[in-house]
Amino acid sequence: xxxxxxxxxxxxxxxxxxxxxxxxxxxxxxxxxxxxxxxxxxxxxxxxxxxxxxxxxxxxxxxxxxxxxxxxxxxxxxxxxxxxxxxxxxxxxxxxxxxxxxxxxxxxxxxxxxxxxxxxxxxxxxxxxxxxxxxxxxxxxxxxxxxxxxxxxxxxxxxxxxxxxxxxxxxxxxxxxxxxxxxxxxxxxxxxxxxxxxxxxxxxxxxxxxxxxxxxxxxxxxxxxxxxxxxxxxxxxxxxxxxxxxxxxxxxxxxxxxxxxxxxxxxxxxxxxxxxxxxxxxxxxxxxxxxxxxxxxxxxxxxxxxxxxxx
Numbered sequence: 001x002x003x004x005x006x007x008x009x010x011x012x013x014x015x016x017x018x019x020x021x022x023x024x025x026x027x028x029x030x031x032x033x034x035x036x037x038x039x040x041x042x043x044x045x046x047x048x049x050x051x052x053x054x055x056x057x058x059x060x061x062x063x064x065x066x067x068x069x070x071x072x073x074x075x076x077x078x079x080x081x082x083x084x085x086x087x088x089x090x091x092x093x094x095x096x097x098x099x100x101x102x103x104x105x106x107x108x109x110x111x112x113x114x115x116x117x118x119x120x121x122x123x124x125x126x127x128x129x130x131x132x133x134x135x136x137x138x139x140x141x142x143x144x145x146x147x148x149x150x151x152x153x154x155x156x157x158x159x160x161x162x163x164x165x166x167x168x169x170x171x172x173x174x175x176x177x178x179x180x181x182x183x184x185x186x187x188x189x190x191x192x193x194x195x196x197x198x199x200x201x202x203x204x205x206x207x208x209x210x211x212x213x214x215x216x217x218x219x220x221x222x223x224x225x226x227x228x229x230x231x232x233x234x235x236x237x238x239x240x241x242x243x244x245x246x247x248x249x250x251x252x253x254x255x256x257x258x259x260x261x262x263x264x265x266x267x268x269x270x271x272x273x274x275x276x277x278x279x280x281x282x283x284x285x286x287x288x289x290x291x292x293x294x295x296x297x298x299x300x301x302x303x304x305x306x307x308x309x310x311x
Contacts, residue, residue, distance in 0.1 A: 025109035026182035035186035037105040042179045045120055048101050049172060050304065052127045056168060057297040059085055059134070061290050063161055066137055070158035073151045075141055083138045086131045112182055119178070123171045130164035133157055196255050199248040203264055203310055206244060209237040210268060210303045214296045217278060221288050234279055241269050257310065264306040271299045 029035055062081040069075045101124070104116040137157035140146065146154055191197040213233045220226035245265035252258040278292045 026107075026112060027185055029107065029185050029189065032189060034107045035189040037107050038182060038186040039190065041100075041103075041105050041116075042183050045101050045116070045175065045179065048120075049123065049175065050301075052123075052168070053172065054297075054301065055086070056127070056130070056165070057294065060293065062086070063130075063134065063165060064290070066134060066161060067158045069141065070151065070154040073146075073154070075146075077142075080141045081138060083135045086135050086138075088128075088131065108182060112178075115178055116175075119171055119175050123168060123175060126164045126167035126171065130161060130168060133160045133164060137161065196248065196251050196257055199252055199257070199261060200311055202244050202247065203261065203307060206237070206240055206265075206268070207303055207307045209233070209240060211300060213237055213275070214300045217282070217288070217296055218293070220282060221293075227282055230279055230282055234275060238272060241265055241272075245269070260306075260310040264303075264310050267306040268299075268303050271302060274299060 026038060029038065062085065065079065065081055069079065102117055102121050104113045106113070108116075134157075137154070140153055140157065191200060194200065213230070216226050216230055216233060220230060245262070248261065249258060252261050274295050278288065278296060281288060281292065
């Protein structure tokens with residue numbers, strides 16, 4: 001399966017304000033109210049996709065095992081994965097709340113609204129089908145139904161799992177890139193008068209550094225040829241973290257944000273050892289395994305969580 005991760009993670013606080021603007025489109029936003037509408041919507045999409053990606057990442061080994069079983073056409077009972085980890089425990093959430101991610105605000109342009117309706121809907125459908133197909137396949141194995149069809153359905157289930165998995169991996173970066181575009185102006189408005197604007201932008205840039213590095217590991221695993229780039233990105237990240245971790249003390253102290261700022265840098269710096277382990281394997285020409293990718297995913301998720309606690 002294609003292992004390219006598209007790393008979301010930047011939510012932003014909402015501010016209070018008014019002033020109307022009749023022009024629509026993210027680049028034409030000029031009021032706090034409109035900026036808040038865009039940020040509230042994109043935050044909901046980010047939260048949903050981070051939760052979905054976390055579940056997908058935690059089930060990588062399950063998906064791989066199911067594909068291998070279909071390929072070899074034999075299985076022992078203890079090799080069959082459990083379906084519990086694939087269950088959506090958000091089924092009890094109000095339907096209106098769940099549908100908000102496919103209802104972009106009208107302050108966005110028609111093109112922007114249609115993009116999010118189409119792509120977020122596609123991602124959600126692929127994600128739900130991925131989980132559903134895997135759960136159905138597991139039941140098929142537990143019931144030993146492969147004895148009735150000579151493993152025909154197993155191949156179908158496996159092909160669909162790979163198809164839906166790849167659709168999620170391909171759609172996610174498109175949504176992530178669009179979020180970056182439509183939130184740029186909104187973030188400028190919300191942060192304009194913030195006394196810790198520079199600190200927020202510094203942390204955001206360093207989070208992007210983490211994400212670029214982790215994403216490049218995935219691209220290297222898929223395509224190869226990224227050894228030198230990975231080494232460069234790691235050194236740049238390490239340098240920036242050391243440079244920035246002690247900045248903005250006075251401003252952050254006045255806003256009671258120093259602890260969460262320090263926590264972000266402590267969290268990321270403490271994880272650099274695990275990054276170096278994976279980087280060392282790449283330099284030695286070794287193949288990365290599921291454990292390495294779980295570690296990278298955890299490092300990214302820790303950074304995202306620390307960033308969101310800061311802002």
